[in-house]
Amino acid sequence: MSKQMTINAEFAKGLWEHNPVLRQLLGMCPTLAVTTSAINGVGMGLATTFVLTCASLMISLLRKLIPGQVRIASFIVVIATFVTIVDLTMKAQFPEMSKSLGAFIPLIVVNCIILGRAEAFASKNNPGRAIIDALGMGLGFTASLTTLGGIREVLGNGTLFGVQVMPHQYVPWIVMILPAGAFLTLGLMLGIYNKFNHRHEEAALRAARLAAAAKGV
Amino acid sequence: MELFGIFLTAALINNFVLSQFLGICPFIGVSGKLSAATSMGMATTFVLVMAAMVTFLIQQYILAPLGLDFLQTVSFILVIASLVQFVEMVIKKVSKPLYRSLGIYLPLITTNCAIMGLCLFAAMRHYSFFQSLVFALGAGVGFTLAIVLMAGIREELELADIPRSLRGAGITMVVAGTLALGFMGFAGMKF
Numbered sequence: 001m002s003k004q005m006t007i008n009a010e011f012a013k014g015l016w017e018h019n020p021v022l023r024q025l026l027g028m029c030p031t032l033a034v035t036t037s038a039i040n041g042v043g044m045g046l047a048t049t050f051v052l053t054c055a056s057l058m059i060s061l062l063r064k065l066i067p068g069q070v071r072i073a074s075f076i077v078v079i080a081t082f083v084t085i086v087d088l089t090m091k092a093q094f095p096e097m098s099k100s101l102g103a104f105i106p107l108i109v110v111n112c113i114i115l116g117r118a119e120a121f122a123s124k125n126n127p128g129r130a131i132i133d134a135l136g137m138g139l140g141f142t143a144s145l146t147t148l149g150g151i152r153e154v155l156g157n158g159t160l161f162g163v164q165v166m167p168h169q170y171v172p173w174i175v176m177i178l179p180a181g182a183f184l185t186l187g188l189m190l191g192i193y194n195k196f197n198h199r200h201e202e203a204a205l206r207a208a209r210l211a212a213a214a215k216g217v
Numbered sequence: 218m219e220l221f222g223i224f225l226t227a228a229l230i231n232n233f234v235l236s237q238f239l240g241i242c243p244f245i246g247v248s249g250k251l252s253a254a255t256s257m258g259m260a261t262t263f264v265l266v267m268a269a270m271v272t273f274l275i276q277q278y279i280l281a282p283l284g285l286d287f288l289q290t291v292s293f294i295l296v297i298a299s300l301v302q303f304v305e306m307v308i309k310k311v312s313k314p315l316y317r318s319l320g321i322y323l324p325l326i327t328t329n330c331a332i333m334g335l336c337l338f339a340a341m342r343h344y345s346f347f348q349s350l351v352f353a354l355g356a357g358v359g360f361t362l363a364i365v366l367m368a369g370i371r372e373e374l375e376l377a378d379i380p381r382s383l384r385g386a387g388i389t390m391v392v393a394g395t396l397a398l399g400f401m402g403f404a405g406m407k408f
Contacts, residue, residue: 025245025386029330033238072327076298080291088287103337106290110330112242179236180397187383187390194382 007132014136020113021144022193027113030104031145032182038161041149043097045142047090047105051082052114052141053134056122058082060130063123075118076109083109113141144189151185152176220351223344227355230404233331234363235397240331244364245389254368255361256318262357264304264326265335268297269353272336273346293336301327331360366396 020026027048034044058078059066066074087105090098098105108114117137122130150160156176158166166172175181233239240261247257272293280286305323309316316323326332335356339349370392379388 026242028241028245029238032241073295073298076294076327077291080294084287084290087290103334103341106337107239107330107334109290109294110328110333112328115328175398178397178401179238180394180401182238183390183394183397187387187394190387190390191380191383194387198382 007129010129010132011136014133014138014140015143016140018137019140019144019193020137021141022190024113024116026116027111027141030107030111031141031148032179032186034101034104035145035149035152035182036177037153037157037159038146038150040097040100041145041147042142043094044101044104045138045145047086047101048108048111048113048141049135049138051079051086051108051111052117052138053131054082055079055114056117056130056134057127059118059122060125060127066123071123072115072119075115075123079114079118080109113137148182148185148189151189152181156181220347223348224351224355224358227352228359228362229400232359232363232400232403233334233356234360235393235400237334239334240329240360243325243329244360244367244393245386248364248367248371248389251365251368251372252318254364258357258361258364260323261326261329261331261360262354264297264301265332265353265357265360266350267300267304268332268336269339269349270346271296271300273339273344273349276340277346289337289340293333297332297336298327331356363396367393370396 014020018024021028021031030044030048034040055075055078059075062074062078083106086108087098090101090105117134121133125133154160154165155173156178158164158170158172173181176185227233231237234241234244243257243261248254275292275296276289280289280292285292301324305316308323335353339352344352367389371389374388374392383391
């Protein structure tokens with residue numbers, strides 16, 4: 001039972017508590033660059049999740065074989081292999097998506113989330129846990145990108161996943177799909193995320209104080 | 218004139234940080250202090266120029282003639298990683314003070330996507346050797362400019378009264394957004 005709990009927690013930590021984008025501030029470049037629409041966010045997120053999961057599994061399996069001194073170089077080769085697979089697959093299967101994401105698909109190789117999880121988690125844990133951790137982190141990344149892309153698409157273009165959601169009289173805020181909009185939206189998203197967490201912490205603190213006071217009586 | 222155009226485009230109009238979103242991690246991470254930001258900018262420029270030259274030669278004389286284009290990602294990242302290692306060793310040997318002032322930032326340059334991005338863009342646009350060189354120099358100057366501007370603003374921000382939840386990365390992003398708006402003004406320049 002407790003084992004089950006820890007696996008659930010392992011999975012869930014990437015979604016909110018240790019969200020790669022909002023908490024750890026990793027993988028900022030693709031986050032800002034490709035989120036001009038929600039669908040781009042989904043595509044980039046899933047491509048990264050695939051590379052992250054496969055690379056974590058591989059590195060976890062090889063963790064006892066790779067000598068410590070050359071581990072970073074070895075991790076990078078493993079990651080680059082899976083990135084090449086994704087790049088070629090997307091070019092063949094989803095040429096349009098591949099074109100709109102452009103150089104950011106091969107650039108997954110330098111996404112710090114992947115190397116970060118490889119170094120901090122996959123190289124120290126068994127394959128099962130490594131996969132769960134990678135899936136959680138990958139989906140957390142996808143969720144953040146989709147939210148950011150959705151906000152920018154609705155405000156900057158009046159659509160969501162290509163469907164018109166704003167009334168026709170709505171004048172799109174072009175700035176939202178320009179680079180400046182990416183920075184502003186992500187900055188405000190970080191603010192809201194922190195606000196939630198602070199409120200949560202304060203509530204927990206107040207509950208603890210109340211419990212202590214009740215015990216005193 | 219064409220080379221000058223490539224330089225200005227990379228440095229200002231399509232600034233690597235503020236309009237291409239390359240190299241955001243050091244831009245957020247190392248822009249707390251002006252001196253550190255300047256060192257980071259210079260080290261990155263140096264690696265950018267070296268990497269552009271080496272990957273150009275690899276693309277031109279090894280990958281393209283042998284039809285091994287699909288190995289681009291793997292070979293470029295390996296070259297960049299070993300280059301950074303090499304640069305680190307050379308700087309350590311040649312100038313101890315410079316090595317100490319750059320410290321941990323040097324190895325971190327490997328995962329700076331500006332380097333990898335520059336090499337991929339140069340290969341994609343079929344730049345010649347000198348064009349790649351100038352492109353790298355422009356990108357480096359643009360990166361240095363952005364990170365130094367940001368560090369200057371952040372040093373001032375330390376005295377400002379910022380809402381608690383926006384402190385740190387949040388306000389940095391909003392400031393970067395304002396800077397990006399400013400850099401959009403260069404978009405009208407045509408060469």
